[in-house]
Amino acid sequence: MSSILQTTTRPTFWRIGDVGKALFYYLAALAVIVFLYGVYNRVTRYAKGSEDPFERLDELPQRTVAAAQLALSNRKQLDRDTVAGVMHAFIVWGFLTLLIGTTILGIDIDFYRPLTGESFFVGRFYLSYSFVMDAMGLLFVVGVGVALWRRYGRKLDRLHDRHTSREDDLFLGSLFVLGVGGYLTEGVRILGTSTVRDVSFETVSFVGWSVKEVLVMAGMTPEMAAGAYPFVWWSHSLVALWFVAWIPYAKPFHMLSSFANLVARDEKAGVRLPGVPSDASPEEIGPSDIDDFSWKQLLDHDACTKCGRCSSVCPAKASGRPLDPRNVILDLKRYREERDAGGEDVPIIADGGTSVIDAHTMESCMSCMACMDACPVDIEHVTQFTEMNRRLTEAGEMDEHVQDAMMNVFQHGNTFGDPERARPDWTEDLDFEVPDARDEPVEYIWYVGDYPSYDERNQKIAQALARVFEAADVDYGILYEAEQTDGNDVRRVGEEGLYEMLVEDNAEAILDCEFESIVTTDPHAYNTFMNEYPEFEACEWGEDDVFHYTQVVADLASAGALGLAGTELDYTVTYHDPCHLGRYNGEFEAPRDLIRATGADLHEMPRNRDDSFCCGGGGGGLWMDLEEETKPSEERLREALEDTEAGAAVEKFVVACPMCMTMYEDGRKTGGYEEDLEIVGVTELLAEAVSES
Incomplete structure (x- = not known):
């Protein structure tokens, strides 16, 4: 038996001969040398890129x-x-x-x-x-x-x-x-x-x-x-x-x-953005040359397989804006290869003229991170896009509407350009006084945000949340006129200097108070307070100290503090996952738990949770007037009414983000959906359910 097993094999180099075998080993050695030389060239090319800001x-x-x-x-x-x-x-x-x-x-x-x-x-x-x-x-x-x-x-x-x-x-x-x-x-x-x-x-x-x-x-x-x-x-x-x-x-x-x-990926890429060195000159902010990209970003370009997954989920591309995430990455790669081969030097990004990337392409990005979520090799599109926006900002080529919003922030601390003293005016219609966190110790500092403070539609969200807090006997307070815009989207349109100023001012106002945790209305504020503010010396809180209101209220509801029986409302609803709450920070269940707690019948849209489709307001989109074939908000409302299992029976489109509220109210009008469904906040559903209980 052992002799049979010893012959159970296959001949190697059968009929090839000694000369053929020697030739094969020679060619194999040559192939390996060519391979190693190519890898060496790739690695040394990455070394010409700038140092990456993260480990x-x-x-x-x-x-x-x-x-x-x-x-x-x-x-x-x-x-x-x-x-x-x-x-x-x-x-x-x-x-x-x-x-x-x-x-x-x-x-x-x-x-x-x-x-x-x-x-x-x-x-x-x-x-x-x-x-x-x-x-x-x-x-x-x-x-x-x-x-x-x-x-x-x-x-x-x-x-x-x-x-x-x-x-x-x-x-x-x-x-x-x-x-x-x-x-x-x-x-x-x-x-x-x-x-x-x-x-x-x-x-x-x-x-x-x-x-x-x-x-x-x-x-x-x-x-x-x-x-x-x-x-x-x-x-x-x-x-x-x-x-x-x-x-x-x-x-x-x-x-x-x-x-x-x-191997080199940053698990918080896009969620937190790299800062600008304090000693950087204006010319050094954002990439002017291909080697201004970090070695990891150059590796990103080479890692792209052209699979198009990022393009297929990009809401900017779907709406007809001039952005295709894959093509941006591959345009940069092709330029590097052509430049290395003796090609002409051109600006990386500019508004008009010859450049690798056109300014309008970057302005189209909603910073929703759908491209990064879909990418199977963890290319960090949004980080690179933001750095190119910084270059546009330093070159004075920012979108005029965004410039106006940034000037409003600089002068008044809010994107509306309204007086700081008007920030707490929304509290005047309540039949109770909202506590001032500057005057008394509180468990939660509630950062209200720009839109719930100044926008008439979103003021109803703030008022509803205040009623919920009162009903649950939450120990909270707000900053009143000491609050300024959080800066999440200020940073993502490229205004790093203004963002750093906001960090210092907001951190000072918050740390002057006696509190345990911060709760935000806006997922954008939640993201930057939790993931970005703590990287600045001005801040003394950590990511475990920041909550979105749905997380806090979901805990209250589960503990019975709201007195809900779960049968108060009988609406048929669907829920939209905000990018900064869901895809950015992985919070999907708290808002859904709250919706179910009201008794509403929740039906999911096909694109939900990580796969949610952006409203179009992120990355400065809320402030811009862009040409679009179909607005992202209109497409999302169509999905709610046509692709959701409940179909046209959906009565209410539920949101947990003030920016989403603004975008969908606009999409409801421009898309002709005013008679088909209502846009409501999670807090509005809760407040109604609490009043019915």
């Missing part, structure tokens, strides 16, 4: 393990597109298995055999190896086949754009040729060696055996297979070696750069 390579072992888990699980590829996720999993797992299998064979041939005079590539090990390689190789071929069908058969829109090129065709084609070529080589070998030995054990290589059977049915004899084998083997080997050498110079490099990007 990217600390705790490297933990980062690498986390990146491997992401890559092997294909979790992000499965999001929104199950077929693509499974397809990519087949390709990745199959490719890695074939790579590992080839490495194992190389270890046996080049190290184990010369050192021991024996081979471990025999018997049960060989049989197990052959089965696993055939099974995983089949997954690889199937995965590549699906990718080819989606690109060329189905012609999926997001896979085709101005950066689509022959490189994409060659990449997928070479993978398919490698996969199929491996099975063809195996089938020819099994048939060719059948004249000199018993090959019945090769049935474990079920795909290769099936190929052999097909060749027999096609009329190929063992002698013909033996004669053809050297040609088939060399064809497959040369394609494989060429592919190895090609990896660092074209699209296949994403297999390395994407993984490196996952």
Whole structure:
């Protein structure tokens, strides 16, 4: 039995000869040298970029393990597109298995055999190896086949754009040729060696055996297979070696750069933005040259696989604004490559004239982070977009409407340009006095925000929340006229200096009070108070000290403080996840718990939670007058009435963000939905339910 197992193997370099074997090793060494040289050039190119403001390579072992888990699980590829996720999993797992299998064979041939005079590539090990390689190789071929069908058969829109090129065709084609070529080589070998030995054990290589059977049915004899084998083997080997050498110079490099990007990712990218060095001159703020981007951002550009997932979820692109996140990243990459090859220097971003990125493209960004959430390799679009907005700001090329809002903030502390003393006027219509946190210790400082303070529609939200707080006997207070705009969107349109001024002023006003926690009405304020303010010396609170009002009130409701029986309201409603509460900070359930607590019948829109579709107000969109084919708010209201399970039965469109309220009230008018549904805040539903209880 042991002698039989010892012959249960396959011949290596069969019919290739000593000269052929030497030539193969020479070409393999050459391919590896070309590969390593290409990788070296890539890495040294990144080193020419600026230093990244965040730590990217600390705790490297933990980062690498986390990146491997992401890559092997294909979790992000499965999001929104199950077929693509499974397809990519087949390709990745199959490719890695074939790579590992080839490495194992190389270890046996080049190290184990010369050192021991024996081979471990025999018997049960060989049989197990052959089965696993055939099974995983089949997954690889199937995965590549699906990718080819989606690109060329189905012609999926997001896979085709101005950066689509022959490189994409060659990449997928070479993978398919490698996969199929491996099975063809195996089938020819099994048939060719059948004249000199018993090959019945090769049935474990079920795909290769099936190929052999097909060749027999096609009329190929063992002698013909033996004669053809050297040609088939060399064809497959040369394609494989060429592919190895090609990896660092074209699209296949994403297999390395994407993984490196996952290793170096910042889990709070976009949620918190990098500051500007205190000693930076105006010319140094924002990228003027391609090397002003950090090494991680240059890696971002190379990690892009052109999959178009970011483009397919971008609300700016969907509304007809001149922004495609993928094209911005790839435009920067192409410019870098052309410039490195001796091309002309042009500005990175400008309003008119020749530049890599046009100003209107960046102004179109809503900072909703849908692109980053959808990206399977964690490209940090929003951070780069914000830094380009900073360059526009320093160059005096900011949108005129945004300039007006920024001037209002500078002069009056709010984007409306209304007097500071008018900020608490909304409290005058209440039948109780709202406590002043400056005069007495409170558990919660309630940061009300601009829109609930000055906008007539959103004042009703503030008043409803005040009533809820009173009903629950919450120990709270507000800052009255000492409050200024939070600055989240001021920062995201590029006004870093003004933002830092707001941080100092708001922090001083808050820290002059005696309090335990901060609660905000606006998710934008919640995000910046929790994730960005604490990075400034002026602040003395941490992320655990900041809450959105839905979180606080949800706890109150669950504790019975609101006296709700859960049957007070019988409306049919849907809920819109605000980007800064949901996608930014992962709070999805508190608002839903509150809606259900009122007794309302909640129906989800197809795009919900992480996949929510932006209202269009973020990133300064609330202040701009942009040309759009369909406003994001109009598209979202259409989704609520047409794509939600309840359909036209939806009576109320529930929001938890003042900016969303403003955008959807506008979309309800411009989209012709005024008679179809009502826009209401979570607090308004709660206040009504509390009054009914």
